[in-house]
Amino acid sequence: MLDYRNNLKTILNKTAGDDQSLTNSLAAIKAIIQMAEGDKESKPSQTPTKKPVKNHNEAEKTYVRQLLKSTAGLIRQPGDRNHQEKAVQAIHRLTFVPGVGKQYGDLLSSLEQAIKASQPTESAVNRKIFEEAVKPKATKRDYRKGKRYTVIRLLTGCDLVNENGDVVFNIKEAQIHSLNLKSGDVVEALPLADSHYEAEVLRIVGFKKLRTRDYDPIETFDYGVVQKNGKSFSVTRNIRGEHLKIRGKSTTVWLDESYYQGGLVPLEDGSIVDLAWYTGDIRLKKQPADAVRVRWIYETEQPKRPQTKKVKKVRTETNDSLEKLDLDLHYQRVGIAIGDHQNESFLESIVTRYHGIPIPIDAFEGKRKLMENQIKRLDLVILVTAFAAHDATWNINEFASKYGVKFAVSSSKGYQSFERALYRAEKGLPAYEGTQSIDYIKA
Secondary structure (H helix, E strand, O other), X not given: OOOOHHHHHHHHHOOOOOHHHHHHHHHHHHHHHHHHHHHHHHHHHHOOOOHHHHHHHHHHHHHXXXXXXXXHHHHHOOOOHHHHHHHXXXXXXXXXXXXXXXXXXXXXXXXXXXXXXOOOOHHHHHHHHHHHHHOOOOOXXXXXXXXXXXXXXXXXXXXXXXXXXXXXXXXXXXXXXXXXXXXXXXXXXXXXXXXXXXXXXXXXXXXXXXXXXXXXXXXXXXXXXXEEEOOEEEEXXXXXXXXXXEOOEEOOEEEOHHHHOOOOOOOOOOOEEEEEEEOOOHHHOOOHHHHOEEEEEEOOOOOOOHHHHHHHHHHHHHHHOOOOEOOOOOOOEEEEEEOOOOOHHHHHHHHHHOOOEXXXXXXXXXXXXHHHHHHXXXXXXXXXXXXOOHXXXXXXXXXXXXXXXXXEEEOOOOHHHHHHHHHHHHHOOOOOOOOOOOOOOEO
């Protein structure tokens, strides 16, 4: 605080008894008092706040977390360069946190030397070789050789017919389920090398309105929840709580467990299924269970199946190296609007990581009607503008708004941009990130 005592003494000594001198002295004393009070009020703002301490604590937690995560990775894979670099980087940053370097500097230095000295063991090398061997390799598709066929949807799978109406190929549900095919869709397909009756569907290229006599109309009930009652299974509602209705009446369909045990995903209590039935089936009135077929059983858990266990393990370890957002899609259908299947598998893996069901949409050459048919049954749609045509951008936005589909835009093809777009769509945040500040909460 300002020491104003000497100034007051000087003023009083020079003050005469006339009115002018007294007035000047009073003004000078008031000015000194104001200076003293201003100095007193400004002093608390100069004292250090606790915010830097809080920032130091948050930084310390971040670096400790990174160090522990990288060290755990080194224990699983000794000598891994990626884990070594991240662990050493975390140690160096920790030494700059106030108080940490002074108390634990010698221990951190010793740990750094041990991490740098880590060498790959024989088992780690063999494991890496094995993981590379079982890692699924992306197959190249030659779109120039594909021929066009019309889809006739069945309760499970579909038939591909040529221009003469002859059935050329029969496609299993496992291959086409993610494409959300319907009767009348025009697709390009290639015959499989080891089969005369099966083909690989490359992409959807159009839609043709069929005559009602050319196909049997089908109704579906998506995401039904299987409940176990005693020794029997039944479906009454879906995951949204909507009742199963057949011919306008709420119905409970009983399922034969033994009929579905041969597939890769067994029918269990709590399973999520898609049901399908022909609308003209006469059994619907008295025995709907005989007419309704389980089209698809969703894999709600990752474990149990040895034939996929190794591949899943590789994918999980790769995903664990990246921090996850606080997001769970709960097996919603997520449309990925890209052009000509570019980066399809990469973006689908991000959706799968957050428990979503990825469905690619051709946003480059897709026709308006085809695009509308694809979007109206989705829960979310993410448009990757780097892979889409400009006119498709407006169409997707229009159809998403029309059918109440959650919508967001990823401005680039990067992992983080697409992941954030998923987060914004599910949480009801702005579709475009832009320059605004959005909090992405991490898990």
